[in-house]
Amino acid sequence: EAQLVESGGGLVQPGGSLRLSCLASGFAFSDYAFHWVRQAPGKGLEWVSYISDDGRTIYYSDSVKGRFTSSRDDAKRSLSLQMDSLRAEDTARYYCSRRTSADALDIWGQGAMVTVTS
Amino acid sequence: DFQMTQSPSSLSASVGDRVTITCRASQSITYYLNWYQQKPGKAPKLLIYAASSVQPGVPSRFSGGGSGTDFTLTINNLQPEDFATYYCQQSYSSLYTFGQGTKLEVK
Numbered sequence: 001e002a003q004l005v006e007s008g009g010g011l012v013q014p015g016g017s018l019r020l021s022c023l024a025s026g027f028a029f030s031d032y033a034f035h036w037v038r039q040a041p042g043k044g045l046e047w048v049s050y051i052s053d054d055g056r057t058i059y060y061s062d063s064v065k066g067r068f069t070s071s072r073d074d075a076k077r078s079l080s081l082q083m084d085s086l087r088a089e090d091t092a093r094y095y096c097s098r099r100t101s102a103d104a105l106d107i108w109g110q111g112a113m114v115t116v117t118s
Numbered sequence: 119d120f121q122m123t124q125s126p127s128s129l130s131a132s133v134g135d136r137v138t139i140t141c142r143a144s145q146s147i148t149y150y151l152n153w154y155q156q157k158p159g160k161a162p163k164l165l166i167y168a169a170s171s172v173q174p175g176v177p178s179r180f181s182g183g184g185s186g187t188d189f190t191l192t193i194n195n196l197q198p199e200d201f202a203t204y205y206c207q208q209s210y211s212s213l214y215t216f217g218q219g220t221k222l223e224v225k
Contacts, residue, residue, distance in 0.1 A: 035214060037216075043158075044205065044216060045162065045205055045216040047207075047215060050212050059180065059213050061210055084214050095161055100167065102166070102167045102171070103167075104173075105152070105154075105164060110161060
């Protein structure tokens with residue numbers, strides 16, 4: 001069964017850093033591109049970042065550009081989201097998700113909660 | 119930038135009803151429109167991709183339509199498990215954007 005599992009969430013002070021990981025299983029990881037999507041408590045879904053199947057193309061939303069860095073390690077079947085200069089408005093559950101060939105997100109992790117507070 | 123606007127923001131319906139949710143894009147996205155269902159405390163679930171293709175395993179009472187800027191998600195014969203929040207999402211650009219969501223509640 002195809003599965004994504006996030007880890008690394010937690011509590012951090014404003015200006016701090018956190019690194020999320022997303023471990024994949026049950027499918028050919030290197031064949032797929034991935035997206036990160038977040039959801040603030042009680043709010044809707046917000047797209048955060050895209051990383052291509054070869055890792056050479058990466059996009060960010062304007063709200064995180066310059067502060068977040070996406071990467072992947074095909075040997076470890078994992079994605080990472082390095083989050084620096086965190087702000088209160090970054091508080092959210094962060095999901096990694098798999099992009100299909102039809103450009104939709106068919107597999108989602110359970111999410112990792114990030115809380116930025118002093 | 120592609121802005122996605124869903125309507126209504128919330129909707130009350132009863133089991134057995136037929137409901138339609140609309141999604142409008144700020145510019146043409148041809149058929150690059152997906153629909154997701156999210157239940158409280160759960161990750162979103164893909165229902166419809168490419169505007170009208172039903173994801174395998176999704177019940178046939180779910181259908182999608184539209185192209186260009188205007189899209190619909192229709193649920194026929196509402197079932198108790200369908201009460202949830204629904205999101206549209208454009209994938210015309212790799213910088214995805216989601217609609218604000220439509221909460222479907224029990225009347």
